[in-house]
Amino acid sequence: MSSAATAEQLPRHEDLVDERLVRWWFFAALLYIAVSMTGGIIMALQLIHWSPFNGIELMSAGRWRMIHTNAVAYGFIACAFLGVLEWAVPRLTLQPVMSRKLSYFIFFAWQAIVLSTAAAIIIGPTLQAQPWVASLSEKYHLPMGLGAQGLEWGETPFWVDPVALFGLALVAANFLTPIAKSKGPTYVTLWYFMAAFVWTFLTYAMGNFLPEYALTGTSAGAVSGLFIHDLVGLFVTPLGWGTMYYIVPIILKKPIWSHGLSLVGFWGLAFFYPLQGIHHFLYTPIPMFLQYGAIISTIAVEFVVATVVINFMATLWGDGRQVVTNIPLRWFYCGMIFYFITCFQCALQVTLTFQKLIHFTDWVVGHAHLVMFGVFSMWIFGMMTYLFPRLLNREWHSRKLCEWHFWLSAVGVFIMFLDLGLAGVFQGYYWSSLQPWDASVNGSHPFWVTRLFAGLMIFGGFVCFVCNLYMTTRPSTATSTVPVPAT
Numbered sequence: 085m086s087s088a089a090t091a092e093q094l095p096r097h098e099d100l101v102d103e104r105l106v107r108w109w110f111f112a113a114l115l116y117i118a119v120s121m122t123g124g125i126i127m128a129l130q131l132i133h134w135s136p137f138n139g140i141e142l143m144s145a146g147r148w149r150m151i152h153t154n155a156v157a158y159g160f161i162a163c164a165f166l167g168v169l170e171w172a173v174p175r176l177t178l179q180p181v182m183s184r185k186l187s188y189f190i191f192f193a194w195q196a197i198v199l200s201t202a203a204a205i206i207i208g209p210t211l212q213a214q215p216w217v218a219s220l221s222e223k224y225h226l227p228m229g230l231g232a233q234g235l236e237w238g239e240t241p242f243w244v245d246p247v248a249l250f251g252l253a254l255v256a257a258n259f260l261t262p263i264a265k266s267k268g269p270t271y272v273t274l275w276y277f278m279a280a281f282v283w284t285f286l287t288y289a290m291g292n293f294l295p296e297y298a299l300t301g302t303s304a305g306a307v308s309g310l311f312i313h314d315l316v317g318l319f320v321t322p323l324g325w326g327t328m329y330y331i332v333p334i335i336l337k338k339p340i341w342s343h344g345l346s347l348v349g350f351w352g353l354a355f356f357y358p359l360q361g362i363h364h365f366l367y368t369p370i371p372m373f374l375q376y377g378a379i380i381s382t383i384a385v386e387f388v389v390a391t392v393v394i395n396f397m398a399t400l401w402g403d404g405r406q407v408v409t410n411i412p413l414r415w416f417y418c419g420m421i422f423y424f425i426t427c428f429q430c431a432l433q434v435t436l437t438f439q440k441l442i443h444f445t446d447w448v449v450g451h452a453h454l455v456m457f458g459v460f461s462m463w464i465f466g467m468m469t470y471l472f473p474r475l476l477n478r479e480w481h482s483r484k485l486c487e488w489h490f491w492l493s494a495v496g497v498f499i500m501f502l503d504l505g506l507a508g509v510f511q512g513y514y515w516s517s518l519q520p521w522d523a524s525v526n527g528s529h530p531f532w533v534t535r536l537f538a539g540l541m542i543f544g545g546f547v548c549f550v551c552n553l554y555m556t557t558r559p560s561t562a563t564s565t566v567p568v569p570a571t
């Protein structure tokens with residue numbers, strides 16, 4: 085859009101953004117995170133022998149662990165970011181998506197993909213045990229069976245994989261079209277979004293086809309490591325940072341401090357991130373030069389991350405008070421601080437010295453929660469807190485509930501992170517001192533109880549959010565005496 089363009093020449097917001105669809109994506113995301121957290125609590129209860137579901141196969145921790153992680157990645161995070169994309173891409177490019185009908189198709193297809201994955205995880209093994217299913221699998225040479233496959237985040241059954249990949253191609257086409265048609269500048273946000281469309285497609289293909297069909301042994305292991313890590317780094321991270329580059333300048337009403345540093349961040353991520361994945365499998369038979377390469381690029385990416393965080397902190401300079409008064413901005417900056425902590429932690433834990441102690445311990449689980457919940461989910465909740473008043477055309481019912489949501493989530497995840505980190509150190513020492521396995525399990529018990537309560541805090545925050553949303557949507561209670569300042 086030329087600088088001479090007047091407000092009348094700009095396309096109308098209603099012609100660009102389908103607000104109903106953004107709402108649908110957000111509601112779907114909220115449903116999936118509710119299921120995921122329930123799964124987390126079921127597992128946490130089981131680990132401390134407090135589970136009311138003992139002996140019920142369908143409620144076993146093994147199945148619910150997969151539901152927990154898949155519902156978070158493909159349910160909550162993917163749906164929420166697709167909602168954000170439906171809002172942000174047309175507004176940034178001043179072009180509608182390629183096709184609204186396609187957007188709706190993608191919405192329903194995505195729900196079908198997530199729900200069939202969940203069904204395969206829950207009832208797949210039971211189905212597979214039926215003689216007629218077993219004989220069909222044998223007849224048609226289906227080595228993977230109908231249920232989930234044994235690769236974290238690659239559990240999507242083999243019959244869902246091609247559909248999911250096709251869905252990702254449609255998502256890319258739908259959003260790349262307005263970007264290609266745009267006559268305005270290619271904002272840093274759009275760089276990140278474009279990269280995410282391409283990388284996510286490639287990452288999904290790598291993790292869901294190569295280990296199943298083409299590779300075996302350590303090669304399959306190496307690719308699996310790349311897949312798990314790239315799913316976070318090349319799907320969630322560029323969508324997350326792209327969203328931050330979009331929303332923070334809008335809220336602060338000023339540009340990002342340094343465009344040059346933004347580019348360092350983007351290209352640093354593009355260059356170093358894809359090399360890191362094997363750090364999940366240090367001390368394995370994967371060739372050492374690959375392990376060392378992964379370690380060095382992991383440490384390198386921390387420097388890149390530092391430049392991005394410095395850039396955002398410098399942008400905030402002079403407006404720090406807004407983090408107190410503006411709740412969405414608080415979610416964003418809290419997520420950035422957690423991002424810095426988790427990446428700094430990564431630079432330490434990736435060294436072989438550190439790995440000797442914490443490999444396969446709960447340290448890693450603590451790290452995973454800080455990244456997935458403490459960073460990306462915080463950004464998503466910040467976006468929801470910012471957008472829902474616009475999508476529903478009314479202020480939040482209660483600022484207090486918004487505050488409770490934030491504080492219970494932030495404190496809960498930080499406790500979980502500290503608790504599991506400490507548990508990991510203890511477990512490492514138990515194992516390296518060659519004590520019986522039971523000793524480490526007994527020693528972990530207090531940490532696992534603490535994890536449960538930290539999880540309940542996070543869940544409590546979520547309940548506050550959902551209640552607030554419900555009250556906000558109710559016409560009779562929609563007016564708030566203290567509206568949440570969203571911008």
Ligand code: HEM
Binds near residue numbers: 125149153461543
């Ligand atoms: C209600 C709170 C939660 C509880 C009680 C909880 C509990 C758990 C438990 C028990 C595990 C399995 C750990 C193991 O295998 O030893 C786990 C794994 C995991 N959780 Fe959660 N969780 C919660 C919320 C979340 C949220 C909100 C997210 C992301 C947004 C998340 C992301 C993950 C991930 C990525 C893993 C896999 C970790 C790994 O493989 O290292 N969790 N969680």
